[in-house]
Amino acid sequence: MDITSYIKSQLNDEQGEAALHIDTSSLIIAGAGSGKTRTLIYKIAYLIRGKHIPVQKILAVTFTNKAANEMKERLLKISEEISSGTRDADRGTKDSIQSSGANAKDLDSSLRSEGQYLDDSLGDFLNAMQSSAPANTSANRLLPHTLKWIGTFHSIFLKILKEDIEKLGMKYTKNFGIYDSNESQSIMKDVLKRLGLQDIYKIPEAKVFISIQKNNGLDPKGAIKILKTDHDQSMYKIYEEYQKELENNNSLDFDDLLLLPYLLFKKNPVILKKRNDHFDYILVDEAQDTNRIQFELMKMLGGENANMTLIGDDYQSIYGWRGALMENFLNVKKYRPDIQMFKLQINYRSRPHIVHAGNQIIKNNVNQYEKNIVAHRTGDDKITIFSHASEMDEAANIVDLIKKMKDQGKVKNRNQVAILYRTNAQSSPFEQLFLQEGIPYKVWGAYKFFERKEIKDTLSYIKYILNPQDNISLKRILNVPTRKIGKTTIETIEELAIDQNTNMHEILIHISDLGVKLTPAATKGIEEFLTTMIGIRTQLKKLTPAELIETLIKKIKYRDYLVKEEGGEPQADEKYENIGQLINMAQKYDLRKTANEEPGSIVGEELLRQFMEEVALLSDISENESGEIEAVKLMTAHSSKGLEFPIVFIVGLEDYIFPLANAMQDPKTLEEERRLMYVAVTRAKDVLFLSHAHSRMTRGQTKMNPPSRFLDEISPDLVKRYDLGGGGTDDEPRQNVDEGDxxxxxxxxxxxxxxxxxxxxxxxxxxxxxxxxxxxxxxxxxxxxxx
The missing domain is CATH 2.30.30 (SH3 type barrels.)
Structure with a gap:
């Protein structure tokens, strides 16, 4: 069997067509679960072994080091198998695979542990090549060092800079260094101080601005041409000084790994021509997620002659908020008129009802390639839609259902279950109940609730208010938000406390009498801190825990601090929402004023202490259970991309939650929210639950949001609905419950x-x-x- 026939035997017709097409450039539009990366690796194997293209002439770009390393490993393995000419008659051809009711994709799935990254086994199909691969006696074996042009965007262009950076005409040499995030933050801190702007702009704010410019291909000279406001002018000065400092240190930050090659190619056509001549084939995985500079660099390297393969799924383009331009993927024919389109439309992951629901949701978007994804698997199940009274009821009902499914053997292992939500803050009620019920869980791609910085900051304030002798909490909060009380000052206060055998709070109170040399700004910061804390303490008796937290956060202007620290309102709002969830947790302690005591007999301070005791217990359990393996997965919809699970719950499906409020007035943003919903739905293999609540607490306020519009986009014949939230008919019998029962x-x-x-x-x-x-x-x- 020749290699063309062999590859056809290992792929379905759609995959095989795409993998074997090399006459023109290719746009491979791959639906969820359709074997996208499998097809891409086969295409590379065909170029190397079928068409004898030197591997050095092939550039393959991925987004993660893990995917790039996997690709390299599998290509090396296939080379060995083809060279040895081994056989295994039992593996057979595509016909024998399909006659047994399985496809090559199913074989991959059987080897894959539930819920793991799909990329972990995307190359496992290469194992089958020893069964019927054509004999190849060529001595030209594929060696690891020849795969230097398979990698991530940043690793590829780092290699180019190592060769040609000196031709930029700047101070850089080939021995340049690369700063990590902490090192570049240190540079930025010095720059802001030097310019006298440290009190106006925070480090993340400035870094986000500069990153946006760099990812749009703009150095400081390019940026100044489009910046207009006074704010922009100040940011330009910061950008200019920051770049000068990097250059003086012969160092790059992460974004420079793309910006400098872009500038190099624009400035030096000869160097660009050398790269054009170098690569005959360029393949880009997850092409729908490329941002402006990544896409421009691919166009530059491809020139007019390189054969390009772009593979991805516009239905799963969900990173517009961080600069990805799906328009690159949709408008590729503008610069590659001869590109041929292939569609991978067979989903090997999910059952039919899940695939159909995904199709029905995504068809409501306008700006996309039309596809008709069909399920390879069979079945006539339905999606379950739950309605709940509140977010706590939603969590309680779902946790109870998961318990029952495990007890009844419907779930063999808890890691088969994933709960997906729109924002990290929504994990809180589930985490509380999992902890209370002793059910292990894992928050994927985020800190557990009580480990998040904003929660630790807030709890440290409360601990200090309740116990001023708590030096650990005081050290954490004294300069958070920033009060110009530097690290050296805090260390001096701590040393004095140790020397005088007292606590830092006492030193702060008497600091003016101790002869400590402080800057006027630090002195003022300490005075403001103490005044604020005294003011909060005087309100302990009359405020409930929830009211106190809300008052505290407003008094210290913590949201303003988050906006500066996180570099913008969208990032800050998600963290601020976590504090809102903490306020929600504290709400129930208001009710204890009616528990067996006369109203007001349990004052606010005692309620606050009870709340903090519960938090301490929950935090302790969280730490003890963090290492559990058989755990329910909790994650945002964004974090779920590339994963699959037998059982998926998508919760919080209400308008203004999913989709987010800012998407309701912006069609483009709403389309991205819908694509995110599509990604969430298509993570499910066997069972899918969709859930919404009639009311939801947000930052201590109860809001009544309508069910998500995405639920109405699924046809009634695909779903079964259960109203667990009091939405039944008025004539339903209601049991008589009285006080004291x-x-x-x-x-x-x-x-x-x-x-x-x-x-x-x-x-x-x-x-x-x-x-x-x-x-x-x-x-x-x-x-x-x-x-």
């Missing part, structure tokens, strides 16, 4: 009713972990009446 809750156990408001009750549960909670009457079973 003993009740049972399916998740929180036994308790007794403190108050009844219409269909809501205030219940104190016997288990101190759950305390006092607001519960809808229909979730309670009366087990004893108060006579």
């Amino acid at each position: 003993s009740v049972m809750h399916k998740l929180f156990g036994k308790g007794y009713v403190l108050e009844v408001w219409n269909n809501l009750t205030i219940v104190k549960f016997h288990n101190p972990k759950f305390g006092v909670r607001k519960i809808e009457m229909r979730f309670l079973q009366v087990i004893g009446k108060d006579e």
Whole structure:
């Protein structure tokens, strides 16, 4: 069997056509679960072994080091197998694979552990080449060092700079260094101080601005031509000084690895021509996620003659917020008129009802390539849509369902289950319940809730307010937000406390009497800090824990601090939303003023201490369980890209949550939100649950958002709906629950009713972990009446 026939035997017809087409450039539009990277690797193998293209003439670009290394390893393996000419008759051809009810993609899936990155086994198909690969006695074996042009964008252009950076006409030499994030932040800190702008611009804010310029191909000279406002002019000065400092240190930051080659090619046509002549074939994985400078660099390297393969899925373009331009992918024919399009439309991952739902959602977008994704797998299941009363009910019902599925053997391992949400803050109620129920979980791609900086900062303030002797908390918060109290000053205060056998708080109070030399700014910062803390302490008795946290955050202007630290409002708002979730957690402690005591007998300080005790227990459990392997996965929809799970819950599906509020008025942003929903839906292999709540607490306020519009885009025949949130008919029987009744809750156990408001009750549960909670009457079973 020749290599062309062999490759055809290992791929479906769509994949085979795309892999074997090399006469013109190719645009391969690959639907979710359709074997995208598998096809790409086969194409490279065909170029090397079928068409005998020298590997040095092939440039293959990926987005992650992991994917690049995997590609290299598999290509080396296939080379050995072809060279040895080994066989295995049992592997057979595509016909025998399909006759057994499986496809090559299914074989990959059987080798893949559930929920792992798909890229982990994208090359496993190469193992099959020893079964029927054509004999090749060529001595021209593929060696590791020949694969230097397979890599990430940054690694590829680093190689180019190592050869030609001195031709830029700058101070750089070939021995240049590359600064990591901390090192470049240190440079930026010095620059801001030198310009006297350290109190106006924060390091992340300036770095984000510069990164945007660089990813648009603009050095300081290029940026000044388009900057107009006073703010822009100040940023230009920062950019200019920052670049001078990098150049003086013969060092680059990460963005320079793309900017400098771009400038090099524009300035030196001879060098660009040398690279044009070097590469005959250029292949770009995940091409829909390229930003402006990445796409321009590919166009430059390709020139007019290189054969280009762009492979990706416009349905899964979800990184517009960080500069990805899907228009590059959609408008490729403008600069490559002869490019031939191939579509991979067979999904080997998901069952039909999931594939159909994804199709129905994504078809509502306008700016995309039309595809009709079909499922290779069979089945007639339906998607389950849950409605809940609130976000806590949503979490309680889903956690309870996961418990039952595990107990009944429907879930063999908890890592088969993933809960996806739009923003990190939405993990909080699930984390609380998983911790309380002793169910191991893993937050994917983010810190656990109590490990997040903004939460630690807030809790440190509360600890200090409750216990001024807490030096650890005081050190954390004294200059957060910034009060111009430097590290040296804090160290001096700490040393004085040690010398005088006291705490740092006492030193702060008497610092003016101790002869400590401080800058006027630091002195003022300490005075403002103490004044603010005294003001907060005086309100302890009259404020509930939730009110105190909200007052504290406003007093110290923590949101303004986040905006500067994170480099913009969108990034800051997500972290601020996490503090809102902490406020939500503290809300229930307001209700304890009615628990067995006269109103007001438990003052705010005691409530705050109780809240902090619960937080301490939850934080401790979080640390102890962080190493669990058999764990439910929690992650944002963005973090789920490239993953798959047998069972997926997508939660918080309400307008203004998913899609986000800012997408409701912007069609382009709404389309990206819909693509993100498509990505989330197509992570599910077997079972998909979609969930929304009638009300949701946001930053301490209850909001009533309508169900997500994306739910209405799925046809009724694909779903079954369950209203668990009080949305039933008015004539449904309602049990009589009265104050003093003993009740049972399916998740929180036994308790007794403190108050009844219409269909809501205030219940104190016997288990101190759950305390006092607001519960809808229909979730309670009366087990004893108060006579």
